[in-house]
Amino acid sequence: MSVSPAQTIKNCYARIRALADPGIFISLREEADAVGEAQTLSAERAHGPLAGVPVAVKDNIDVVGLPTTAACPAFAYEPKTDATMVARLKSAGAIVIGKTNLDQFATGLVGTRTPHPVPRNALRGDLIPGGSSSGSAVAVAAGIVPIALGTDTAGSGRGPAMFNNIVGLKPSLGLVSTHGVLPACRTLDCVSIFARCVDDAWAVLGAIAGYDAADPYSRERPIAALGNAPTACTLGIPRADQRLFFGDARAASDYDAALGRLKRLGYALAEIDMAPFYETARLLYEGPWVAERYVAAKSVIEKDPSALHPVTREIIGAGATLRATDAFEAFYRLEVLRRTAADVFKTIDALALPTAPTVYTIAQVNADPIRLNSNLGTYTNFVNLLDLCAIAVPAALHADATPFGVSIIAPGGQDALAASIARHFHADTGLPPGAPVLRAPLPAN
Numbered sequence: 001m002s003v004s005p006a007q008t009i010k011n012c013y014a015r016i017r018a019l020a021d022p023g024i025f026i027s028l029r030e031e032a033d034a035v036g037e038a039q040t041l042s043a044e045r046a047h048g049p050l051a052g053v054p055v056a057v058k059d060n061i062d063v064v065g066l067p068t069t070a071a072c073p074a075f076a077y078e079p080k081t082d083a084t085m086v087a088r089l090k091s092a093g094a095i096v097i098g099k100t101n102l103d104q105f106a107t108g109l110v111g112t113r114t115p116h117p118v119p120r121n122a123l124r125g126d127l128i129p130g131g132s133s134s135g136s137a138v139a140v141a142a143g144i145v146p147i148a149l150g151t152d153t154a155g156s157g158r159g160p161a162m163f164n165n166i167v168g169l170k171p172s173l174g175l176v177s178t179h180g181v182l183p184a185c186r187t188l189d190c191v192s193i194f195a196r197c198v199d200d201a202w203a204v205l206g207a208i209a210g211y212d213a214a215d216p217y218s219r220e221r222p223i224a225a226l227g228n229a230p231t232a233c234t235l236g237i238p239r240a241d242q243r244l245f246f247g248d249a250r251a252a253s254d255y256d257a258a259l260g261r262l263k264r265l266g267y268a269l270a271e272i273d274m275a276p277f278y279e280t281a282r283l284l285y286e287g288p289w290v291a292e293r294y295v296a297a298k299s300v301i302e303k304d305p306s307a308l309h310p311v312t313r314e315i316i317g318a319g320a321t322l323r324a325t326d327a328f329e330a331f332y333r334l335e336v337l338r339r340t341a342a343d344v345f346k347t348i349d350a351l352a353l354p355t356a357p358t359v360y361t362i363a364q365v366n367a368d369p370i371r372l373n374s375n376l377g378t379y380t381n382f383v384n385l386l387d388l389c390a391i392a393v394p395a396a397l398h399a400d401a402t403p404f405g406v407s408i409i410a411p412g413g414q415d416a417l418a419a420s421i422a423r424h425f426h427a428d429t430g431l432p433p434g435a436p437v438l439r440a441p442l443p444a445n
Helices: 005-019 031-039 084-091 134-141 159-163 198-208 249-264 275-286 290-301 310-321 324-344 362-367 369-376 415-429
Strands: 025-028 054-058 095-100 147-152 167-170 190-195 234-238 268-272 350-354 388-397 403-411
Touching (some): 005 054, 005 095, 025 134, 084 095, 084 198, 095 134, 134 159, 147 167, 159 388, 159 403, 198 388, 198 415, 249 388, 249 403, 249 415, 310 369, 350 415, 362 369, 388 415, 403 415
Parallel strands (some): 054 095, 054 147
Antiparallel strands (some): 025 095, 167 388, 350 403, 388 403
């Protein structure tokens, strides 16, 4: 029996009430308004590829009628227009229900750097939800919405996917417009997509991708079709001595099992030297790109530093002291690393890496917030700096609800290749997405 768009929206709000998690959303539309929109979709929107689909949007992306806060109330403003990708979602028939929580100013991979309650990990309440796109990932994993938008500069669209057992798609740079997105690092930012399966994420990408003259970083990057399992692909993996799991033996075992699965599915595996990738990853927070984060938060941090989360303030504040010479030295080094990475991709089709080396509890992160956050970016921080695309999918879920995931990472413009490999792998795992058991929604009013 089909469910009407209006009933689908009612079910979303029923799920929100049933979960009673105040950390997922920073702002919500009135239920009556969202239901009314679903009941009165125009003919064009009613026949769109996302007709009546409810969507949650990270609160550093502009949506008319809802404030943009970046999880910093002192920064809040009322956008006059939708971000380009939000406008495209709406044109495709989607219905935005609210704005989700995040690590403040999209700075963090943990999901705990917020003045609001921390979203509860959909699998285990003591685990971090992942960041910075914490609320968006939890909204999908907990069954509130089937798709949500996040952003991704250092892994914010991939880590939360692993930690909540869902799919996180990070497109190539410039493929999706960032017009209407509050920058973290404007030269590196991407809009990311959370979904319960690769096909859903790909459908959203098809609706929102495309050149946008309003975004100076937008690029003409055609998207190939999502295909069946690619043949004769070689996947790069770290040498055994370069596999970093920070003492998490089970994650190391999960990765070995994932590699065994890929081999059984017909993929060739080739060990590569990860040193240039790890060096690139360190540049993101140890190099001058921190200054971009300072630019984004400058109006608040210079007026009222206390308005920022203490860890966020410590990280972003360092950007004010960087010199132009620091920047150019890093730019020169990055070009060398980009050439090295390009040479690696002449011998492989994509990388198959852990999405994150481990998952921490909230208590662990609170006790050591910067070092553990840095650990989580081991396999994600280099991706945008090297102009790569990536998609994270679940790989294992243990009886104690500890997740593990892998990411397929390919050169920029090869989004369809990465997604096709990830789709093949994810389908073979047979893992149900999100929380293993979803509580039934309350009856709609």
